[in-house]
Amino acid sequence: MAQQLSSINLVAPAFKGINTEDSPIAQDPSFADIADNAVIDKRGRIAARKGHNVLTTDKTALGTASIKNIHEFKDSSGAKVILSVGNNKVMTGTTTLTDITSSISISADNWKIVNFNDKAYFFQRGVQPLVYDGSTLSQLTGIASTQYGNEVISAYGRLWTADVGTNNKSIVYWSDLLIGNDWSGGTSGRIDVSKVWPDGYDEIVALAAHNGFLIIFGKHSVVVYKGAEEPETMSLSDTVAGVGCVDRDTVQYTGTDVIFLSHTGLRSFGRTIQEKSMPISTLSKTITKDIIKEIQGENTSFRSVYSPEENFYLLSFVGRNTTFCFDLRGTLEDGSYRVTRWPQSVFTAYERLEDGTLHIGSTEGISTYSGYQDNGQSYRFKYYSPSLTFGDPSKLKFIKKIKPTIIGSSNATAFIKLAYDFSETYKNVTFTIPQATTVAEFNVNEFGANSSPLSQFSGESKQIVRKGLNGSGSGSTVVVGLESDINGSELSLQEINILALLGKTI
Amino acid sequence: MTLELLGAGAGALLAKEGYDRLGEIGERAYREMGQLGQDLESRYQFQPYSVFTPTGGMFYAGGAPAAQPGYRPVPGSGGFLPPPGQGTEFMQGTAGVKPLPSAVGGIKGGVTPEMSTGFTTMPGDPSMPREMPPMPPQGGQFGAQLSPEEMGFYRTLMGGSAGMFGRAMEGPEAREQAVFDRMQAAMSPAQERERLALEQRLAAQGRLGVATNMFGGTPEGLALAKAQEEARNQAMLGAMEFAGAEQARQAQLGAGMLSAAYTPQQQLLAAIAPGITAAEQRRDQQNVAAGAYGETSAAALEALLQSAMAQGNILGGIGANMAKSAFGGLFS
Numbered sequence: 001m002a003q004q005l006s007s008i009n010l011v012a013p014a015f016k017g018i019n020t021e022d023s024p025i026a027q028d029p030s031f032a033d034i035a036d037n038a039v040i041d042k043r044g045r046i047a048a049r050k051g052h053n054v055l056t057t058d059k060t061a062l063g064t065a066s067i068k069n070i071h072e073f074k075d076s077s078g079a080k081v082i083l084s085v086g087n088n089k090v091m092t093g094t095t096t097l098t099d100i101t102s103s104i105s106i107s108a109d110n111w112k113i114v115n116f117n118d119k120a121y122f123f124q125r126g127v128q129p130l131v132y133d134g135s136t137l138s139q140l141t142g143i144a145s146t147q148y149g150n151e152v153i154s155a156y157g158r159l160w161t162a163d164v165g166t167n168n169k170s171i172v173y174w175s176d177l178l179i180g181n182d183w184s185g186g187t188s189g190r191i192d193v194s195k196v197w198p199d200g201y202d203e204i205v206a207l208a209a210h211n212g213f214l215i216i217f218g219k220h221s222v223v224v225y226k227g228a229e230e231p232e233t234m235s236l237s238d239t240v241a242g243v244g245c246v247d248r249d250t251v252q253y254t255g256t257d258v259i260f261l262s263h264t265g266l267r268s269f270g271r272t273i274q275e276k277s278m279p280i281s282t283l284s285k286t287i288t289k290d291i292i293k294e295i296q297g298e299n300t301s302f303r304s305v306y307s308p309e310e311n312f313y314l315l316s317f318v319g320r321n322t323t324f325c326f327d328l329r330g331t332l333e334d335g336s337y338r339v340t341r342w343p344q345s346v347f348t349a350y351e352r353l354e355d356g357t358l359h360i361g362s363t364e365g366i367s368t369y370s371g372y373q374d375n376g377q378s379y380r381f382k383y384y385s386p387s388l389t390f391g392d393p394s395k396l397k398f399i400k401k402i403k404p405t406i407i408g409s410s411n412a413t414a415f416i417k418l419a420y421d422f423s424e425t426y427k428n429v430t431f432t433i434p435q436a437t438t439v440a441e442f443n444v445n446e447f448g449a450n451s452s453p454l455s456q457f458s459g460e461s462k463q464i465v466r467k468g469l470n471g472s473g474s475g476s477t478v479v480v481g482l483e484s485d486i487n488g489s490e491l492s493l494q495e496i497n498i499l500a501l502l503g504k505t506i
Numbered sequence: 507m508t509l510e511l512l513g514a515g516a517g518a519l520l521a522k523e524g525y526d527r528l529g530e531i532g533e534r535a536y537r538e539m540g541q542l543g544q545d546l547e548s549r550y551q552f553q554p555y556s557v558f559t560p561t562g563g564m565f566y567a568g569g570a571p572a573a574q575p576g577y578r579p580v581p582g583s584g585g586f587l588p589p590p591g592q593g594t595e596f597m598q599g600t601a602g603v604k605p606l607p608s609a610v611g612g613i614k615g616g617v618t619p620e621m622s623t624g625f626t627t628m629p630g631d632p633s634m635p636r637e638m639p640p641m642p643p644q645g646g647q648f649g650a651q652l653s654p655e656e657m658g659f660y661r662t663l664m665g666g667s668a669g670m671f672g673r674a675m676e677g678p679e680a681r682e683q684a685v686f687d688r689m690q691a692a693m694s695p696a697q698e699r700e701r702l703a704l705e706q707r708l709a710a711q712g713r714l715g716v717a718t719n720m721f722g723g724t725p726e727g728l729a730l731a732k733a734q735e736e737a738r739n740q741a742m743l744g745a746m747e748f749a750g751a752e753q754a755r756q757a758q759l760g761a762g763m764l765s766a767a768y769t770p771q772q773q774l775l776a777a778i779a780p781g782i783t784a785a786e787q788r789r790d791q792q793n794v795a796a797g798a799y800g801e802t803s804a805a806a807l808e809a810l811l812q813s814a815m816a817q818g819n820i821l822g823g824i825g826a827n828m829a830k831s832a833f834g835g836l837f838s
Contacts, residue, residue, distance in 0.1 A: 171715070192715025225712065232725055236712025376579055 003399055009388050010480065010496040014038070014046040014383055017284040017327065017338030024422075025393060025477060027386040033479065037332030037486065038189050038340040039312060040327040047492035048381040048409070048484070049325065049342060050310075051373040056365020061099040063087045067303070067361025070491030071113035073120040075134050082359070083120060084349070084366060085111045085134060090122070090130065090137050094366045099138045100445035104130065110301065112248060115152040121251070125150035126165055132178065142181035144203035147173045151248045153212035156229045158188075162204040162216070163248070170194035172216060189232055196223050198241035206248035208258045208269065213237060215269060217245030217260060222269075238306050245269060246295055247302040252313055254306055254328065259283070259313055261302065265291050266315065266326060266337070282328065285336040292381070294320050305350030307358050310369070316347050323347060344504060346374075356393070371488070378487035385496075387477040396503030397478055402429065402496065404482060406465040409491030410436035414484040420475020429469045436463040436489070464494070471498070476506060512830030520825025524818040531814035535807060542803045549796035553789060557781030562653020563774035565781065650778070656770035663767035670760030678749045685752075686745035693741065697734050704730050 017040065024033065032038075032046065041047035056062075065087035073081040084091045088106040091097040111122040111130075121140065122130035128149050129140040130198070146168060149161030154205070159175040176186030193216055204217030216227035221244055226237035245251065250261035258269035265284035284291050300319030304424030306328070307314070310417050314322040323342035329335055344483050349361025357367035367375065390397055400417055416429040480498065484491055556566040592620075652660060704726055708714045713724055721728040 176719075187716030187718065187720055189716065189720070191713065192710065193718070195709065195714050196712040223712065232716065232718045232721060234713075236710070239712075 005499045006390065006502055008388070008498045008500060009364065010385065010388075010498065011066075011494075013045045013385060013480075013493060013496055015040060015338070017046075017190035017286060017333055017340055018290075019386065020025065020290050020370055021286050021288055024387040025389055029385060029388060032265045032340075032383055034387045034481070035380050037345050037379050038381060038383065039325055040270070040329070040340065040494055041340050042311075043492070044329075045407070045492045046383055047407075047495055048163040048372065048486040048490055049340075050369050050490075051371045051379065051486070052347070052360045052362065052366045052367035052369055052375060053371045053373070054362075054375045056097060056366045056367075057362060058096040059365040060343060061089050061091050061097045062365060064363065065109075065364040066348040067366060068109035069111050069113060069350055070359050070361050070366060071115075072353045073113075073117040073132060073350055074115055074354065077118075079134055080133065080354070081132075082351075082353075082366065084359070084361060085109045085113075090132070097365060100132070102137060104139060110150070112150070112152050113118075114152055114154040114159070116159055117178050119180060120226040121154070121180055123149055123152035123154060123161055125163060130162065134168070139464070141395050142177055142179075143175075143183040147183050149173065151204065151207050153207045153209055155214070156231075158231070160207050160209075160214070162207055163436065165280060170197070172214075173206065174321045187232070190240065190400070191225075191231070191234075192235065194222055194237065196236060197221055198239040204412065204490075206251045206260065208251050208253070210253065210258050210269060213457060215258060217251065219246075219247075220244040220263070247401070250304045250315060251303050251304045255308070255311075255380070259304075261291075261295070261304070263292070263295060264288065266313075277424075280360075283331070283335065283337045284324070284339060285334055286332070286495070287324070287339055287341075290341075294322055294324075301348075303348065303350055305352055305358065307352050307356075307369075309352075309356040310358065313412065314342075314350060316345055317348075318348050321345050344379075349486040372397075372490055373485050373488055378485040380483060381486050381491055382481065382483045383493055384481040385479055387479055389477055390500060392502065392504050393476055394476050396476060398474045398501040398503055398504055399478060399498060400501055401468055401499035402471050402480065403466060403468045403499075404496045405494040406433060406467075406482075407492040407494055408436070408489055409433045409465075409484055409486065410463065410489040412484050412487060412489060412491065414482060416469055417470055417479070417481030417483065418473060419479040419481075420473055421477055422479075423475075426481065427471075427473050429471070430469055433465050433484075433491075434463070448476060471500075474503065514829045515832075516827025517825040517830070517832060520828065521822050522825070524820070525824030526579055527817035527821065528815060531811055531818065534718040534814070535811045538807045539804070542800060542807065544795050544802070546800045547635075548680060549799060550759060550793060553785075553792070555781075555785040555788075557785070559653075559777040561656060561770075561773070561775055561777075563656060563777060564647070564651040564771065565774065565778035566650075567648035567782075567785070586787035638747065648769070650774055652770050656774070660767050660770055663763045667760045667763035667767060670756045670763060674753045674757035674760060676753075678746070681749040682742075684747045685748050689741040689745060690738070693737060697737070700730060700734075717788060 009373065010029050013029065014035050016028065016275040017032065018035050019027060019031035022031075022034065029382045033128045034435075035046055037049050038046050039049045044426060051265065062084075067084050067086045069085045071083045073079075073083050081092050082094050084097065087110055088109060089099045090111075091099055091101075091107070106127070108124055108127060110124045112124065113120055113122050115121075118134070120132040122132070123243075128145070128148060129143060129152075130137055131140045132138075146164060147161060148164060150163040152159060152161045154160075157177050159180045159210040160172060162172045162224060163169060172188050172193065173183060173190045176182035176188045176305055179186060182188060194201070198221050204222050205219055206217040207215065208217065209228065212226060212228060214225040214231075216223040216225070220242060222238075222240040224238040225234040225239075227234040233256040243264075246261045246263060250259075252259045256270070260267055260269065262282075265288050267281040268283055272284075282288065294317045298317040298319050300317075303314075303318055305314050306312075311327060312442045313324065313326040313327045313328055314323055321344055323345035325340045325342060326337040327339070328337060346364075347360050348363070349359075351359040351361075352361060360367040360369055364375055372492060373379075397420075399418055402418075404414075404416065406414065410433065412430055412433045413494075414433055416431070418429070478498075480496055482493060484494070552567075554567060556564060558564050705714070707726060708726070710714070717723045718724070
């Protein structure tokens with residue numbers, strides 16, 4: 001006697017991002033076990049990330065090294081210069097990397113660069129800082145070697161630096177007001193927080209300025225000073241024990257909060273202060289073990305960027321070639337951000353420009369986060385659901401039909417993957433997404449007839465593919481996956497409809 | 507002629523008798539006046555006297571008061587030490603020594619004539635007899651003596667005065683430092699409390715490690731240090747002013763004590779003034795009596811001389827007349 005097929009809809013699968021913390025059986029189907037090279041798109045769907053479009057055509061100055069930092073220098077006249085560092089050089093430009101190091105001898109590239117009063121300042125531990133005035137790079141004077149900090153921020157009319165060296169891990173120095181090359185005169189000063197650490201001892205890793213506060217991140221604690229506009233009278237506002245910052249380059253400002261990476265995951269300053277380091281406040285609760293593993297395995301550098309345009313916070317473990325993408329549009333019920341993973345990431349630097357463009361550094365030079373190719377190459381988008389039981393883990397399921405709804409990805413090959421009962425052996429169902437019809441409209445000027453260049457608009461080459469595919473195999477739990485090489489077109493997974501025959505109870 | 511010669515001779519003899527009597531009268535007048543002078547000299551001679559005050563002080567003139575029991579002679583010095591516990595001593599002058607009463611006067615004073623023996627008194631260390639200045643001729647000696655209590659008061663104040671002047675003449679630095687140290691000691695607990703309070707406040711604010719180019723440390727730390735330094739400077743100036751004022755006060759006190767030390771002597775002198783006046787009145791009366799005696803004696807002597815001269819003149823006149831009559835008969 002024929003049995004009725006059960007229809008199970010995975011609507012907006014993985015729109016809650018990766019979850020590797022909860023039991024796969026009990027998981028919400030909205031999570032994903034794997035979401036590689038994916039983002040959560042503006043409609044809350046899992047989608048392929050954009051690629052990086054290399055701008056650099058002449059990277060002679062960089063050689064075979066990678067870009068370690070990118071910075072957009074802006075002065076009060078509005079001039080903008082893209083600065084980048086790598087190969088023990090400081091370079092300008094994006095298409096041609098022009099070495100401006102001149103006769104300055106540089107032995108390391110772990111610079112942090114900040115704009116301050118029409119100049120860009122470069123700081124890294126134990127190295128005389130550099131200053132760029134819009135045309136010339138020179139070594140910073142007026143600062144003692146005991147103030148060559150690894151961290152620098154520009155805030156409240158001053159430069160602030162910390163993390164100088166082995167014996168100077170608890171002192172924050174600030175420059176004279178609006179004078180970046182005066183660290184011993186005027187209103188310059190310092191504060192030794194060695195007696196302030198809530199755990200008795202810590203080392204400064206990073207600094208941040210937020211809402212009148214000076215936030216001093218230690219490795220295992222956070223110290224917050226209020227009234228930092230007048231550093232000589234600023235006073236301790238709060239301390240948080242047990243939560244620190246892993247690396248200065250993980251600190252990002254979101255406008256309303258400060259995000260940083262602690263040893264147990266991503267944190268927000270506002271919530272950390274509010275909740276006093278309760279573990280539940282972590283923003284990466286769904287991948288805690290994964291991220292801790294990456295932190296512990298990272299021995300090169302961390303890079304991060306916040307892009308309000310893309311609504312994500314990227315956190316790269318450069319030595320591990322892994323990037324986590326946290327979607328900041330909203331949080332899950334437990335306060336976590338939805339997260340996806342970008343494996344085999346070659347990104348070594350980020351900079352969000354004033355116009356919203358996201359610049360990415362790599363061994364290929366400077367790229368923009370755009371398009372759907374990585375420097376002309378495709379990359380693999382992966383989605384794997386958690387183990388699905390369809391509400392009854394005791395019964396066998398026979399997958400008869402799989403009907404994914406895919407948006408975009410013109411002319412791409414997609415792979416539907418099925419695995420049963422926690423097996424890692426997948427049954428493949430391959431299909432090709434047909435060529436999309438592009439609708440475009442040119443020579444229409446929306447902003448006036450005389451504007452130049454002439455505006456042009458083109459329609460999205462999106463298409464919706466709903467294709468029914470035959471399934472095979474059976475098991476009490478099922479993992480459904482979708483893989484596709486992204487090679488020039490975007491791809492979003494709207495839903496997956498599964499028709500299954502429920503069998504006997506096992 | 508013979509009669510006439512006899513008459514002339516008798517007359518000559520009478521005239522000679524008159525002449526001799528006049529001479530004898532002169533010699534007698536001379537002797538009597540000399541005796542009168544000697545008599546008056548003794549009558550005008552100074553009479554020693556002593557004045558005792560109710561508080562035990564004594565003044566004497568022209569002689570020493572009678573020796574009093576209890577005084578001990580100082581061997582080899584000729585002076586006397588007072589009885590134990592009494593601060594009075596008597597030192598020998600050029601004449602013999604007679605100790606004075608140690609507690610004469612009491613509540614009652616008086617004036618007593620004394621024999622002039624020539625001695626004086628000097629206050630001083632009882633154990634150190636002093637060398638006496640040359641004494642005036644006998645009869646001109648005088649002296650004053652304080653009671654033991656007054657002498658003790660005198661010595662106490664003199665010693666105190668010397669101490670005060672000594673301190674007033676010292677360099678002020680040591681005293682300034684001592685006063686400053688005491689002021690600092692008084693201020694130190696409060697300053698320490700303020701420092702600790704600031705430290706506590708800065709620690710609570712997490713600002714113990716603040717160091718600025720403008721303030722060195724924190725603004726509060728600078729303000730506290732400044733306030734404490736100002737207080738220290740004020741204390742230093744105050745100590746200097748205090749030490750100066752104290753020295754002035756010590757000098758003033760020394761002067762006052764020095765002046766007060768002489769109060770017993772002044773009071774003694776003031777007290778003996780009535781006694782001296784009484785003695786002077788007595789002496790004036792003696793002088794008046796001696797003057798009256800002298801004048802009376804001189805008048806009597808003059809009357810005697812006048813009568814003797816009249817007798818001589820009579821004899822001389824008779825002899826002259828007889829001689830004239832005799833010689834007149836011869837040549838008539």
